[in-house]
Amino acid sequence: MPRFVLGRCSLTEVARVSLQLGFTVMLTLGVMAPVAGQESAVIEEIIVTAQKREQSLQEVPVSIAVFDADLMDRFNVSDFSDFADMVPGLTYATTGAVGSSNYFIRGIGQVGQGLSPTTAVYLDETPLQTHTLQGSSQPDPKLFDVSRIEVLRGPQGVLFGSSALGGTVRIVTNQPDASQFEGMVDVGTSSITDGDQSWDWRAMVNIPLVDDKLALRVVGTRGFDAGWIDNLKPAGADVFENIDNPAGIDEDANFIYYTMVRAALSYTPDDTLTITPSVLYQKSDQNVEANHTDITFGIESRLRARWHQSFIDEEFVIANLLIEKDLDAFGGMTILSSSSWLDLDFVRQFDNSAFGQQNVIDEVGPTPNGEFYWKGSNRIFNTQQFTQEIRAVSTSDSAWQYVVGVYYNSIEQEALNFQPTLNLFGATADPLAFGASDPPLLRETISGFEEDEIAVFGEISYSFADQWTLSVGGRFFDYEQTDTQAAYGLGGELGGDLRFQFSEKNEEDGFTPRVVLSYAPNDNVNLYGSYANGFRTGGVNAPIIGSDCTDQELIDAGIPMLPPPFTSDETDTFELGAKTNWLDGRVTVNVAVYTIDWKDFQQTATITCGSEDQFVESFTANAGAIESDGFEVEFTFLLSDDFLVAGGVANTDSIYVEGFSTLGLPAGSSLLDVPELTWNIRGEYSFPVSQYWDGHAMLAANYVDDTITGFGEGEPEPRPEYTVVDFMSTFTRETLSVSFFVDNIFDETQVYGQEFAQSPSSTTATSFFAAHTGQPRTIGVRVRKRFE
Numbered sequence: 203m204p205r206f207v208l209g210r211c212s213l214t215e216v217a218r219v220s221l222q223l224g225f226t227v228m229l230t231l232g233v234m235a236p237v238a239g240q241e242s243a244v245i246e247e248i249i250v251t252a253q254k255r256e257q258s259l260q261e262v263p264v265s266i267a268v269f270d271a272d273l274m275d276r277f278n279v280s281d282f283s284d285f286a287d288m289v290p291g292l293t294y295a296t297t298g299a300v301g302s303s304n305y306f307i308r309g310i311g312q313v314g315q316g317l318s319p320t321t322a323v324y325l326d327e328t329p330l331q332t333h334t335l336q337g338s339s340q341p342d343p344k345l346f347d348v349s350r351i352e353v354l355r356g357p358q359g360v361l362f363g364s365s366a367l368g369g370t371v372r373i374v375t376n377q378p379d380a381s382q383f384e385g386m387v388d389v390g391t392s393s394i395t396d397g398d399q400s401w402d403w404r405a406m407v408n409i410p411l412v413d414d415k416l417a418l419r420v421v422g423t424r425g426f427d428a429g430w431i432d433n434l435k436p437a438g439a440d441v442f443e444n445i446d447n448p449a450g451i452d453e454d455a456n457f458i459y460y461t462m463v464r465a466a467l468s469y470t471p472d473d474t475l476t477i478t479p480s481v482l483y484q485k486s487d488q489n490v491e492a493n494h495t496d497i498t499f500g501i502e503s504r505l506r507a508r509w510h511q512s513f514i515d516e517e518f519v520i521a522n523l524l525i526e527k528d529l530d531a532f533g534g535m536t537i538l539s540s541s542s543w544l545d546l547d548f549v550r551q552f553d554n555s556a557f558g559q560q561n562v563i564d565e566v567g568p569t570p571n572g573e574f575y576w577k578g579s580n581r582i583f584n585t586q587q588f589t590q591e592i593r594a595v596s597t598s599d600s601a602w603q604y605v606v607g608v609y610y611n612s613i614e615q616e617a618l619n620f621q622p623t624l625n626l627f628g629a630t631a632d633p634l635a636f637g638a639s640d641p642p643l644l645r646e647t648i649s650g651f652e653e654d655e656i657a658v659f660g661e662i663s664y665s666f667a668d669q670w671t672l673s674v675g676g677r678f679f680d681y682e683q684t685d686t687q688a689a690y691g692l693g694g695e696l697g698g699d700l701r702f703q704f705s706e707k708n709e710e711d712g713f714t715p716r717v718v719l720s721y722a723p724n725d726n727v728n729l730y731g732s733y734a735n736g737f738r739t740g741g742v743n744a745p746i747i748g749s750d751c752t753d754q755e756l757i758d759a760g761i762p763m764l765p766p767p768f769t770s771d772e773t774d775t776f777e778l779g780a781k782t783n784w785l786d787g788r789v790t791v792n793v794a795v796y797t798i799d800w801k802d803f804q805q806t807a808t809i810t811c812g813s814e815d816q817f818v819e820s821f822t823a824n825a826g827a828i829e830s831d832g833f834e835v836e837f838t839f840l841l842s843d844d845f846l847v848a849g850g851v852a853n854t855d856s857i858y859v860e861g862f863s864t865l866g867l868p869a870g871s872s873l874l875d876v877p878e879l880t881w882n883i884r885g886e887y888s889f890p891v892s893q894y895w896d897g898h899a900m901l902a903a904n905y906v907d908d909t910i911t912g913f914g915e916g917e918p919e920p921r922p923e924y925t926v927v928d929f930m931s932t933f934t935r936e937t938l939s940v941s942f943f944v945d946n947i948f949d950e951t952q953v954y955g956q957e958f959a960q961s962p963s964s965t966t967a968t969s970f971f972a973a974h975t976g977q978p979r980t981i982g983v984r985v986r987k988r989f990e
Contacts, residue, residue: 243843244787252354254361254605255595260781263720263730265355265794265834276900276930278943281342288882288904289353290834290850295875295955307355308798309830309856309876310368310773317804318738322366325373327540328522331365332587333613333651341518341546343484344462347406347421349374356775357736359714360659360675367736367773378417378468384408385989392982395949396504397430398454421464429454430978431495434507437573439965441507456493460486474528481521488514491552494972496959501973502951509555510576518546533598544587554579556961561644562623569627576625582618606660617649620694639693646694655681673718680711687744706742710770726783737772743821751811759811765821771802788840800828826860849883877907895935903927911955919971924950937988945980952976
């Protein structure tokens, strides 16, 4: 795609510099130029439950970013990835598959298959993070009728358990209200540059069934996310053969259909008891395995080459029973019981034809006319996870406050990985070459995983000398895991060619501490210092048997036939922070600085082998230590009743303490996918349009610094910087609103990660890699109607 250049600066660079200048001007105006009559204008207090109790955001001694419902509407948020880059200190990276999103908080995270998350994600009281067996995913629910999203930066292992190494994301939904009826219908459509037309509808209804005692809330959404990446369909080794042939191109191939329904029933028989069962169902069908642009054609080409269709189907159910009981014991407390159930099915088909030709040729001979045999890399997963937590939270106004609880989590997973081949083009072969399988299978692996975890946690806070508060907490945990796997050769399980079978157990126990000291000299300043620990469970590796490489080639490449187990990894974080209010509540500025020591971090070691390094093998290893230092600044300036400026900046310096030979990165190298600098800014202005209509406009920008990225990371590649600018204008008349928006105004290409796509030894492609890119410029409209 051509870029227009002014001197040596692109339009994107000019826009970014302009926004930085505007940021400075607005910052100066906010501090130096109060507007007449603005004494009545104050920033609204935000209530969060980051410490499993209701508190003001400015009182919580934790670095937190919050997106409320209004802000999510203005950013046209559909899922978490829509605004991840707008949170200082949080970076979004992915291999592209539905549910495979990776969120790095303060540089703690990585992209790879078979690695559990480093960021815990909760939907209300239900943990969504789970063990990633053989590259399986975790749910990514659609965000509609959500009260707020809280991003807690820094380890949260005490209150939120494993996988909270870098932090925790909490999605808090709106609950049933037995005091009033309300409803809402929301429809939208948009057009993507170089792509198709998207559409969606959303609806919510809240029905009081018994006044002030029983209410039902139902939420639903159905949509079509249009594609913008074209798929070239070669027949042989030349991936360019159909580049000028419209009949050989699937336009806008990366589209998604999705459906989500969420329902909650709240029963309050008296003032001390609330019982809330809830359930969420979501299904998505993605026409390609990822939003990939093959680097062979250029990152901005929006083109890819695949010999056969690829797709992802995902379906999950999340159910929860929440019981809350208020008691007078110990000065007042709430006993809470949360029982959660997660059932996730995930099916992925990846076109692996470029890598797999020789495997098929070895069995059936070469193709008669030089066509490519299709070889797939298919996966079917199921995850079932049950979680039970019971905790007591103090409700008194005394100097002593506490949260104590017990936690139980049980995971059962099954995974089927298989490599089918089709389109044999009449090649002759022994009918039993592929055993009894249909379609023919080159290989099949059946995996299982079970884990049971028990934990006891608590945090006690004591306020002394009126201005000081000391909080001390810890979590004792114990877990047991069982990994099983059986691998079959030709014909898969039906063919009976068992290559290996194993069952390994792993167990661990430990303690996760947290200490916080805060000082509030007045109502406008809260200073704190903390130490916190987070951890992630370990696991075992399967033997490398049935490789495309010979035993000698594996040895030459330094790939062990039996990779050793990998242990849990953990983070230790020291943080200093300040939360401040200024100018009679018109300005808030929050600052945090930190240093993190990430020990024994888990990394997918993917190594190429073969005479031309054309094959890939991978396993998980503990790869030394990482240090991450940085800071975050967030601010809000209410310049008048009608004009608000808000934003933030984060600097993250994450390095490998030791060299990592698999990556080819020496000691001191920056982590993959961790930009050093990110910032965001937005301005909002409200204005009257007429006697009946009010207007609201927002202009926002977020910047992500350059870094390096990769999947398997044997050949790290640049991940360029980008600045995304969005605009939305909303016109409201009583219960009706109409919004017009332009996302990614300058059509900036965002690269979130990459993975293997083509093999230069098998095709005319020039690179192994395909980049996962973000959505181009999108222009649309939304209409919303509320009913009361």
